[in-house]
Amino acid sequence: MTLKALFAASAMAALLLPLPAKAGQLTIGFSQIGSESGWRAAETSVSKQEAAKRKVNLKIADAQQKQENQIKAIRSFIAQNVDAIFLAPVVSTGWDSVLKEAKEAKIPVVLLDRDIDPSGKELYLTAVTSDSVHEGEVAGDWLAKTVGSKPCNIVELQGTVGASVATNRKKGFDTAIAKHANLKVVRSQTGDFTRAKGKEVMESFIKAEGGGKNICAVYAHNDDMMVGAIQAMKEAGLKPGKDILTVSIDAVPDIFKAMVAGEANATVELTPNMAGPALDAVAAFKDKGTVPPKWIQTESKLYTATDDPQKIYDSKKGLGY
Amino acid sequence: MREAAVASEPHPLQRIPGVAIVLVLLIALFGAIAPGFLSVANLSNVLVQSTILTMLALPMTLIIMTEGLDLSMGAVLTLTSLCVAIVSLATKSMLLGLGAGLLVGAAFGTVNGWLVAILGIPPFVATLGTLGMAQGLSLIVSDGQSVVGIPHSVRDIYSATLLGIPVPIVMALVTYAAFHGLLYHTRFGTYIFALGGNREALRYAGLSPSRLLIAVYAIGGAMAGIAGLLMTARMNSGHPTAGLGLEFDAIAAVAVGGTSFERGNGWLLGTLLGVLSVGVLRNGLNLISLPSSVQVASVGVLVIVALFLDGLRSRA
Amino acid sequence: MTALLPRRGLAQILALIVILAVDRVVSPQFFDLRLQDGRLFGSLIDVLNRGTPVALLSLGMVLVIATRGIDLSVGAVMAICGAIAASLADSHGLPVVLAAALGAGLVCGLWNGFLVAVLGMQPIVATLILMVAGRGIAQLITEGRIVTFSSPDLVWLGNGSVLGLPVPVVIALGMLILTGAVVRGSALGLLIEATGGNARASELAGVGTRAMILSVYVWCGVCAALAGVIAAADIMGADANNAGLWLELDAILAVVIGGTSLFGGRFSLVLAVFGALIIQTMNTGILLSGYPPEFNLLVKAVVVLAVLLLQSPKLSGVAGIAARLRRTKA
Numbered sequence: 001m002t003l004k005a006l007f008a009a010s011a012m013a014a015l016l017l018p019l020p021a022k023a024g025q026l027t028i029g030f031s032q033i034g035s036e037s038g039w040r041a042a043e044t045s046v047s048k049q050e051a052a053k054r055k056v057n058l059k060i061a062d063a064q065q066k067q068e069n070q071i072k073a074i075r076s077f078i079a080q081n082v083d084a085i086f087l088a089p090v091v092s093t094g095w096d097s098v099l100k101e102a103k104e105a106k107i108p109v110v111l112l113d114r115d116i117d118p119s120g121k122e123l124y125l126t127a128v129t130s131d132s133v134h135e136g137e138v139a140g141d142w143l144a145k146t147v148g149s150k151p152c153n154i155v156e157l158q159g160t161v162g163a164s165v166a167t168n169r170k171k172g173f174d175t176a177i178a179k180h181a182n183l184k185v186v187r188s189q190t191g192d193f194t195r196a197k198g199k200e201v202m203e204s205f206i207k208a209e210g211g212g213k214n215i216c217a218v219y220a221h222n223d224d225m226m227v228g229a230i231q232a233m234k235e236a237g238l239k240p241g242k243d244i245l246t247v248s249i250d251a252v253p254d255i256f257k258a259m260v261a262g263e264a265n266a267t268v269e270l271t272p273n274m275a276g277p278a279l280d281a282v283a284a285f286k287d288k289g290t291v292p293p294k295w296i297q298t299e300s301k302l303y304t305a306t307d308d309p310q311k312i313y314d315s316k317k318g319l320g321y
Numbered sequence: 322m323r324e325a326a327v328a329s330e331p332h333p334l335q336r337i338p339g340v341a342i343v344l345v346l347l348i349a350l351f352g353a354i355a356p357g358f359l360s361v362a363n364l365s366n367v368l369v370q371s372t373i374l375t376m377l378a379l380p381m382t383l384i385i386m387t388e389g390l391d392l393s394m395g396a397v398l399t400l401t402s403l404c405v406a407i408v409s410l411a412t413k414s415m416l417l418g419l420g421a422g423l424l425v426g427a428a429f430g431t432v433n434g435w436l437v438a439i440l441g442i443p444p445f446v447a448t449l450g451t452l453g454m455a456q457g458l459s460l461i462v463s464d465g466q467s468v469v470g471i472p473h474s475v476r477d478i479y480s481a482t483l484l485g486i487p488v489p490i491v492m493a494l495v496t497y498a499a500f501h502g503l504l505y506h507t508r509f510g511t512y513i514f515a516l517g518g519n520r521e522a523l524r525y526a527g528l529s530p531s532r533l534l535i536a537v538y539a540i541g542g543a544m545a546g547i548a549g550l551l552m553t554a555r556m557n558s559g560h561p562t563a564g565l566g567l568e569f570d571a572i573a574a575v576a577v578g579g580t581s582f583e584r585g586n587g588w589l590l591g592t593l594l595g596v597l598s599v600g601v602l603r604n605g606l607n608l609i610s611l612p613s614s615v616q617v618a619s620v621g622v623l624v625i626v627a628l629f630l631d632g633l634r635s636r637a
Numbered sequence: 638m639t640a641l642l643p644r645r646g647l648a649q650i651l652a653l654i655v656i657l658a659v660d661r662v663v664s665p666q667f668f669d670l671r672l673q674d675g676r677l678f679g680s681l682i683d684v685l686n687r688g689t690p691v692a693l694l695s696l697g698m699v700l701v702i703a704t705r706g707i708d709l710s711v712g713a714v715m716a717i718c719g720a721i722a723a724s725l726a727d728s729h730g731l732p733v734v735l736a737a738a739l740g741a742g743l744v745c746g747l748w749n750g751f752l753v754a755v756l757g758m759q760p761i762v763a764t765l766i767l768m769v770a771g772r773g774i775a776q777l778i779t780e781g782r783i784v785t786f787s788s789p790d791l792v793w794l795g796n797g798s799v800l801g802l803p804v805p806v807v808i809a810l811g812m813l814i815l816t817g818a819v820v821r822g823s824a825l826g827l828l829i830e831a832t833g834g835n836a837r838a839s840e841l842a843g844v845g846t847r848a849m850i851l852s853v854y855v856w857c858g859v860c861a862a863l864a865g866v867i868a869a870a871d872i873m874g875a876d877a878n879n880a881g882l883w884l885e886l887d888a889i890l891a892v893v894i895g896g897t898s899l900f901g902g903r904f905s906l907v908l909a910v911f912g913a914l915i916i917q918t919m920n921t922g923i924l925l926s927g928y929p930p931e932f933n934l935l936v937k938a939v940v941v942l943a944v945l946l947l948q949s950p951k952l953s954g955v956a957g958i959a960a961r962l963r964r965t966k967a
Contacts (some may be wrong), residue, residue, distance in 0.1 A: 035781040035878060044781075061607045062616065067556055067563065069603070072370050076607050079363035080356060093467040094556030097480055117469055161930050162465040162561040190930035194879040195783070195872040200687055204924035207680045208664055211671075224783070228872055235796060237673045254785060320782055390761070392886075442945050443899040445707070449886055450945060453938025460931045573765060582759040615777075621770030628758060 026286065027057040029077030030086040030112075030275070034065045038224065038252045038321035039272060043088075043113065045320035047275035054279050067091050071098045078105050084125075084282045086275065088112045092164045099123035110282060112274040114164065115295075125285060126292040128278045130270050132165050135300045136172020138268045139247045142302055143217055144180045146245060146265070152216035155205045156188040157198050157229060159221040166190075169221045169249060186214070191225040198225030202232035212238045217245035223255040223267055230263050241265050241305075251303055253316040259309035269301045272319060338579045339630030340594045343623065347598060351605030358608055365487065369479075371600035372489040373398075373555070376548035377571040378592050379500045380541035382580050385572075386587035387516040387534060389444040391433060391541050394571060396455035398564035401426045401549030403459055405475065406468040406559030415474035418553075422546035429455060430542020434535030452568075459561045468559035479554035489551055496544070501589055513537060517586070573620055574599050577627040598623060649895060649911045652944045656918045664925035676798035680921060682806075688917030689805040690715070690881070692910045693864040694888035695895070696809075696816050697746075697857030699909035702892050704850050705833040705901030706753060706760035708857045711888055713771025714745045715865030715881030720778040722866045723875030726786035734791060739862045745771070746858020750851035768885065775877035785874040795870025805867045809910070812860065817906050826904075829853060833901025887916055894944055915944065 028051070035041050044060060051058035059082070061073035067090050077085050078101055085107055089095060095116050102109050103123055111127035143154070154177070159166030170188075177183040187205050191198035198220060206212040212233065218240075220226040226248035233240040240246055241263045248255060251269035258264035281292040303312065351358040358364075377394050384391050401422035409418030429451055436447035481488045504510035512533050515523050523530050552563050576582075577598055578591030602623055606616045660667045660680070670679040694711045701708045722738040729737075745767060752763035778784075786792075797804040820826035831839040832846045840846050861881075869875045889899075891912035897904040919940050923933050 035776065038783050041781045064616075065562075066565070067560065071555065072366070072604065073607050075366045075370070076357075076363060076604055079360055079366060080608065091467055091558075091560050093469045094558035094560065096557045097476060097555075117467075158930060161460055161933075162463070164466075167466065187927055188930075189924055189927075190933070192879070195874060195876060196868065196879065199872060200683075201924055203683050203687075204680070204921060207666060207669075207683065208925050208927070210666075211678075231796070231872065236678065254783075320780070436942075436945075440946065443893065445899055446890055446893045446941075446945060449890060450938050450942040453934050453941065457932070457935025457938055461935060465931055569765070569769065572761075573769065576762040576765065582761055615773060618770040618773030621766040621768070621773075624762065624769075625752075625766050628762065 025055060025057055026083045026282070027059065027080075028084045028086060028279075028282065029073070029080070029082040030058055030060045031070045031073040031077070031088065032060050032062050033070070033088050033090045034062055038254075039222070039250045039270060042252070042272040042316075042319040042321045043274060046272045047086075047112075050273065050276040050279055054283065056279060058275075063090060065090055067094060071095075074098050074102065074109075078102055078107060081105070082107060083286065085109045086112050086278055087124075088274075089114050089116050093117045096123065108282065108285060110278045112278055121294060126278075126281050126294055126296055128274045128281070128296045128298065130298045130300055132168035132270075133172035133175075135249050135268045135270065136169040136174075137176045138172075138300050138302050139169075139219060139249060139266070140173040140176025140183075142266050142268075142304075143219070143245065143247050144177060144183060147180075147183065147216065149182060150216075151182045151184075153184055153186045153209070153214050154217045154219055155202075155209065155215050156185050157191040157201055157218065157220040157225040158188055159190065159193045159225075161190050163193075166193075166221050173219055185219075191220070191228070193222050193224060195224050195228035198228030199232045200228075201225075202229035203236070206232065206236045206238070212236055212244065215244050217247065220246070220248040223248045223250040223252045226264065226267075227254050227258065230258055234263070239263075251301075251312075251316075252321045253313050253319075254321070256303070256309040256313035256316070259303075259305050260313065262305070264305075266302060266304045269299070269303060271298045271301075274298065338588075338591055338594075339627040340578050340591050340598060342630055343577070343627045344594050344598045344601065347601045347605065351601065351608065355605050355608035358605055363604070363608075367597070367600045367604045369487050369489050370604070371596050372493040373548045373551050374567065374570055374574060374596045374599065375493045375593065376496060376544050376551065377567060378574040378578075378596050379496060379589060380537075380544040381568075381571045382575050382578070382587045382589055382592045383500070383504065383513055383537050384444075384541050385575055385580055385582055386513055387537055388582070389437060389534070389538070390448060390572070391430075391538065392445065392448040392568050393429060393433060393452040393455055394448075394541060394545050395564040395567035395569075396452045396459065397426055397429045397542055397545040398549050398552060398567060399459045399561065400429070400455045400462075401546040402552040402556075402563050403463050403468060403549075403559040403561065404546075405550050405553045406471050407462065409475050409553075410468065410471050413472050413474075415472065415478070415550075418471075418475060419547070419550050422549045423543050424546070426546025426549065427539050427543040430539040430545070431535060433542065434538030437538065438531035438534035456565075463559060463561040465561060467561075469557075471553065471558065475550070475554050476557045477554075479551065489555075492547070492551070496547075497589070497593060504587070504589060509533075509536075514587075570599060570620070573624055576624050579627070579631055595627070598627070645896065645905065646908050646911070648944075648948050649908055649915065652894070652947060653911065653915050653918060656915060656922065656940070660918060660922035660925065663922060663927075667922075667925065672801065675801065676803065677801045680925065682803065684914065684917050684921050685806045686803045687921065688914050689803075689809045690864040690868050691884060691887045691891055691916060692809045692913035693812060693860045693867070694884060695891040695909040695913045696812055696906060697853075697860030698885075698888045699892045699895065699897050699904050699906055700816075700820065700829060700853040701760070701857045702889070702897055702899060703829050703833045703901055703904035704846075704853050705836070706850065706853070707764065707889065707899070708749060708854065708861075709761065709764040709885050710745065710749060710767035710771055711857065711861040711864075712881035712883060712885040713768050713775065714742055714858055714861035715868060715884065716775035716875075716877050717745065717771055717778065718742050718862035718865035719869035719880045720775045720784065720875040720877050722791065723784040723786050723869045724778060726788040726791045731788070731790035731794075734788075735866065738866045739859055742858040742860075742862020742865070743855055744858070745861070746855035747851070749858065750854030753854060754847045754850040772877065775875075775880070779875055779877040781877070783874045783876045787873065791866075791870050792873055793870075795867055795873070805871070808863065808867065812863065813906060813910055816856070820906070830902055830904065833904075888913070890941060891916055894941075894948070896948065916941075 063069035108125040408421040574595035578595030894912035895908035
């Protein structure tokens with residue numbers, strides 16, 4: 001409800017009050033990828049909160065998962081001469097020309113959540129991101145530690161084919177388990193980051209691996225797919241969290257709910273608060289000319305059932321996940 | 322209606338159409354409420370950003386006039402964009418890249434035409450099948466990754482200007498002129514009207530409707546190839562999902578522009594105005610930062626408003 | 638006529654058998670079935686269960702296509718109705734939830750039907766509007782997040798079982814029988830075919846083509862609503878961004894694979910559902926095969942084109958002969 005009210009209010013404000021921002025108030029354009037996942041929705045609402053806390057006028061443009069739309073949005077932000085641009089890039093490449101335009105217009109750009117390819121380092125002020133390869137490693141290390149020396153067949157639910165997050169989370173996980181000969185990924189298929197596909201793919205994995213008896217752990221590139229996979233395991237008469245270990249990434253509220261029920265084992269947090277550090281960096285840069293480091297890395301914190309999942313669930317569920 | 326369409330070209334002035342009214346209203350509305358909308362920089366943005374859709378919507382108009390449809394255009398654009406990226410990366414030549422894009426695009430267009438004209442598979446499902454093939458091939462040739470490091474000669478196409486006009490706009494204008502000439506001033510154009518309106522007449526005239534149909538679809542594929550070059554240049558890379566869903570934008574633009582899906586009755590200028598309406602709407606809504614759900618819905622509303630206006634006028 | 642009936646559907650049955658055989662090769666346990674907590678468990682059941690949404694969509698879609706129409710909005714309608722069901726599930730009883738969701742589907746269908754039948758818009762454009770706008774509406778309802786619920790009644794709709802069969806499969810079967818009884822048990826089916834075959838002639842012959850067109854779009858909306866509710870019940874949540882995404886294309890494909898012409902006229906409900914099963918058998922096979930996911934789309938596209946080619950009236954072969962016989966008869 002509050003979100004809707006906020007939407008409505010901001011829409012009305014934008015319609016009725018196209019006045020220039022008050023002197024001293026920063027106007028920042030944020031090209032958001034879309035609202036493809038609960039995490040993304042939370043990032044958007046946390047960004048709004050963080051901006052409101054600092055009295056920053058944050059304009060959010062939703063790109064609906066298309067780089068096309070993001071480039072368009074950035075060009076329109078430049079045309080509006082905003083004070084800074086936040087960009088959550090949907091892909092890692094192809095930003096050179098539009099970021100050069102921003103640089104020529106002297107508008108600092110801060111990357112949120114995802115980095116772009118190395119050729120463009122001089123084109124942005126800083127990147128506030130999690131290291132998604134590292135996230136995969138944290139997940140893999142946890143699994144290796146938990147399993148010990150027993151042999152373990154892992155099935156993997158990949159994110160959308162072609163998404164760099166999916167590639168990286170796969171890479172990090174593979175690196176982490178490569179050190180352990182007893183861990184092996186036996187099946188890997190895309191679940192498109194969605195619950196429905198996660199469930200459907202897991203159903204097939206279970207059938208293909210002797211009714212799930214040959215599976216020792218599931219690794220999902222995001223929690224939503226894992227929530228679907230947990231349902232599939234339960235319906236097959238398996239006990240997720242006990243018969244089959246689960247580890248996924250994002251730390252959305254529903255995975256903590258599953259943890260409370262003992263159906264999920266671990267998740268690696270991708271914090272939705274990327275805008276906070278970014279806003280601070282921009283403010284310092286504008287006020288005092290402080291140049292932030294090129295990369296502000298957010299923590300990839302591991303949560304397990306020992307971390308009071310109920311409390312974390314309660315603190316996260318209001319964020320719009 | 323059919324006979325009229327075949328006998329004489331439509332009279333644009335007779336129908337100051339819904340789409341023109343919509344476009345003027347949209348510009349006025351966003352000019353009033355969206356700060357910065359009417360700036361030269363922003364307007365030139367809207368135009369440049371509309372060029373890729375123009376390249377798809379113009380051939381889509383021809384295809385729709387034949388009572389056909391090409392759902393594969395967005396995916397073929399993705400594939401050709403990747404071909405341009407990969408070939409220009411390997412050969413350091415923009416022209417070879419463009420050639421590869423054109424070739425692959427035209428090949429897909431020809432296959433579409435062949436499935437539709439020779440095998441008699443309905444255009445909707447035939448092109449749905451090739452959509453899957455083009456998208457699948459895109460994922461495979463790119464291995465799901467972006468193709469980066471393409472030569473400057475490709476990227477410069479998007480940022481260069483000719484006599485002060487951005488090159489993409491020049492390309493779109495040339496394309497429009499070519500399509501206008503083709504449709505209204507050549508015999509081939511007359512045949513296209515007949516393909517949708519009166520296929521029998523073509524047969525009596527000793528022409529092969531199948532060959533003409535294949536040609537129309539091949540043109541669509543080739544245009545997707547040229548648009549692929551622009552896409553690669555704009556993104557300075559090839560990406561395996563770049564053109565996802567663009568075919569529906571193109572179809573919406575054609576519909577907004579007043580081209581009929583059933584009577585072989587097409588209007589190229591309307592399509593162009595339709596593309597601009599979609600571009601202005603998206604840009605304006607971005608400027609006033611409306612929530613995404615409203616933006617998602619907006620193109621649908623645009624189609625219906627334009628068609629309602631047309632309906633009202635034809636009734637009056 | 639009766640002598641020809643077995644030929645109708647031969648191509649589809651052949652295609653299904655071939656795909657099933659391929660599935661058996663890539664996944665040896667494909668035909669294994671066992672009882673698990675009172676419900677059947679196995680890949681075949683997965684095919685039926687996962688095929689349900691598209692099968693339901695194709696039930697409505699086939700009628701629309703028979704009137705020479707098309708409905709691109711069903712995926713978006715699924716998202717809307719799933720969102721409504723999920724938002725109401727924990728505060729209202731199942732009857733209210735179902736009534737609201739199906740009612741919304743009915744309204745969506747009415748809107749499409751109104752645009753097509755009353756305003757005379759071309760179906761592809763008319764339904765394109767709701768296709769693009771509908772997902773936005775669904776996102777407004779869910780406020781952009783996944784709305785979860787725990788109401789056991791609604792969850793049962795997605796995950797329960799009746800006589801060992803998953804509830805969605807039973808619902809789809811029920812809808813097939815109901816739709817079949819209504820359109821084939823009366824002259825309605827013939828009237829729908831007449832409308833698609835030649836609307837003007839049918840109108841002159843006294844068929845209320847407008848009412849006919851309006852009602853098929855309404856039915857299509859209701860079927861989509863049911864599919865949306867089941868999709869939401871399946872994952873115990875409504876995902877406005879992804880629910881039903883691109884399923885309209887699968888549904889249209891299912892109808893065409895089922896041998897119904899996009900140019901209207903004769904249709905077959907059973908074969909449309911068969912088409913949906915063919916698509917899902919292939920999807921499940923791809924998931925079981927263990928090939929890298931980069932190949933999913935290409936494999937699917939090639940198989941679909943092959944099935945379409947098999948049916949192409951221009952190609953000789955069993956399907957070609959069957960289709961030709963059908964044509965000469967018509």
